[in-house]
Amino acid sequence: MAVQVIIPTPLRQYTGKLDRIELEAEQAKTVGDALAGLTARYAELRRHLFTEDGKLRSFVNIYLNDEDIRYLQKDQTPLHDNDVLSIVPSIAGGLTEDLPLRCICH
Amino acid sequence: MQLTDHMPLLIAHDQLEAIRQHAAREYPSECCGVLLGLADGSAKRVREVVALRNLRHDAARAQEFLPLADPWQESERNRYLIDPGDLLKVEKDARQRGLEVLGYYHSHPDHPARPSEYDREYAWPWCSYVIINVAEGRPGDYASWVLASDRSRFEPEPIELTENHRPEKGEPKETRWLYR
Numbered sequence: 001m002a003v004q005v006i007i008p009t010p011l012r013q014y015t016g017k018l019d020r021i022e023l024e025a026e027q028a029k030t031v032g033d034a035l036a037g038l039t040a041r042y043a044e045l046r047r048h049l050f051t052e053d054g055k056l057r058s059f060v061n062i063y064l065n066d067e068d069i070r071y072l073q074k075d076q077t078p079l080h081d082n083d084v085l086s087i088v089p090s091i092a093g094g095l096t097e098d099l100p101l102r103c104i105c106h
Numbered sequence: 107m108q109l110t111d112h113m114p115l116l117i118a119h120d121q122l123e124a125i126r127q128h129a130a131r132e133y134p135s136e137c138c139g140v141l142l143g144l145a146d147g148s149a150k151r152v153r154e155v156v157a158l159r160n161l162r163h164d165a166a167r168a169q170e171f172l173p174l175a176d177p178w179q180e181s182e183r184n185r186y187l188i189d190p191g192d193l194l195k196v197e198k199d200a201r202q203r204g205l206e207v208l209g210y211y212h213s214h215p216d217h218p219a220r221p222s223e224y225d226r227e228y229a230w231p232w233c234s235y236v237i238i239n240v241a242e243g244r245p246g247d248y249a250s251w252v253l254a255s256d257r258s259r260f261e262p263e264p265i266e267l268t269e270n271h272r273p274e275k276g277e278p279k280e281t282r283w284l285y286r
Contacts, residue, residue: 008197009207010230019201059172059228061190068191070170088194090172091210093225093235094136094185095217 003028003079005038006086014044025081031062032075034085049087059090113145114264115208115234115250117152122267125238126245128157129213133243136160136186138212140196141234142205149266150208150234156196156282161187172228185224186212209234209250216241219249221260229253234263 002022007015015021021038028034035056039046049060056062062069063086069077079085128137138160143153161168162182172187174180188210197207210233214220219239221229229235231253238248251260 006197006201008230010232013232019206061171063190063194066194086194086197088190088197089230090190090228091138091188091193091230092172092186092228093212093222094180095214095222 001025001081003034003081004084005034006084008087008089010089011045011048011087014048015042025079028079030075030079031064031069031077031085034079035062035075059092061088061090062086063088112252112261112263113147113149114266115141115150115152115236116266116268117141117236118268118270120270121152121155122248124155124157125211125236125248129238129240129245130243132160132213133240134215135163135182136184136213136215138186138188138210140188140193140210141208141236142196142200143208144205145208152208153205154200154282155211158188158192158196161189183215207233209236211236211238213238213240213245219247221251225251226253226257226260229257229260231255231257235260236265 003025005021005023007019007021012019021041023034023037027037035049039049049057051057056075064072064077064079065084069075125139128139131137137157139155139157141152141155143151160182161171162185165177165181168187169177171190174185200206214237217239219237221235221237225235233252235251236248237251239246250263250265252263254261
C-alpha cells in the first residue's frame with residue numbers, strides 16, 4: 001500500500017534518475033507528509049521545492065491525481081492508498097527587460 | 107565552462123518549422139510549447155513538438171499560478187506561462203508512450219533569441235530552452251539554452267537539425283496542438 005510521487009525530468013538528477021518514488025501510505029497521510037518524506041530521502045530536492053523558510057516555491061505545483069492542491073487543502077490535503085502526487089514545474093519566461101509599454105487604448 | 111556537458115538537441119527540420127509557424131502565428135505575443143523525446147546520454151532527440159497556449163492571455167488565471175510583479179508592464183507580449191494543468195496532461199500522455207519532456211520553447215517578439223534575466227529566474231535545470239526571435243512577424247534566429255548547474259547563467263546548447271522523422275503506424279505526428 002503506497003502513494004506514488006511523479007518526478008519531472010529536471011528534478012530526476014536529484015532522485016537517482018527515478019521518475020517515480022513510492023512512499024509508504026503510513027508515512028504519507030497528507031501532501032505535506034509526503035513531500036517531507038520525499039525530501040528526507042532525497043535531500044537535494046529540498047532547495048528546488050521549498051524556500052529557505054520552508055514554503056513551497058511559487059513555481060512548483062503539486063497535483064493530487066488530476067487536481068491542483070491549491071484548490072484542495074494545500075499541504076494538509078489527505079492522501080489515500082494508490083494516490084498519485086505529481087510535481088509539475090511552472091514553466092515561465094519572457095523577453096529582455098527592455099519592455100514595450102502595454103497598449104491600453106482601444 | 108561546462109559546454110561539453112550539454113548533449114546536443116536533435117530536432118528535425120519540420121519540427122523546427124512547426125515552432126517557427128507557431129511563433130509567427132502568435133506574434134506579437136509570445137508562443138510556448140513542449141519538446142518531447144528521448145535522452146540517451148549522448149543526445150536529446152525530439153520526437154514531438156507540442157504547441158501550448160500562453161496562459162498569460164488569461165491574466166487572472168495566470169496570476170493565480172505565478173503572479174507578475176508589474177501587470178501593467180508585463181503581459182502575453184513579453185511573458186509566457188505554461189498552464190501546469192496542460193503540462194500535467196502532456197507529461198502523463200508522454201510517459202504512457204515512453205517519451206519524456208526534454209525541454210520547452212518560446213518566442214521573443216522583436217527581441218533576440220537570447221534568454222533574459224526573467225527567463226533565467228524561472229528556469230529549471232537540465233531542460234532545453236529553445237528561444238526563437240520573431241522580427242515584425244517573421245520568425246528569425248533561434249537557439250537552445252540550458253541553465254548552468256549553479257543557476258547563475260544560461261549556457262548555449264548545440265542544436266543539430268536532422269531529417270524529418272517518419273512516424274510509424276499508430277504513432278502521432280510530430281507536432282500537436284493542444285489548443286486552437
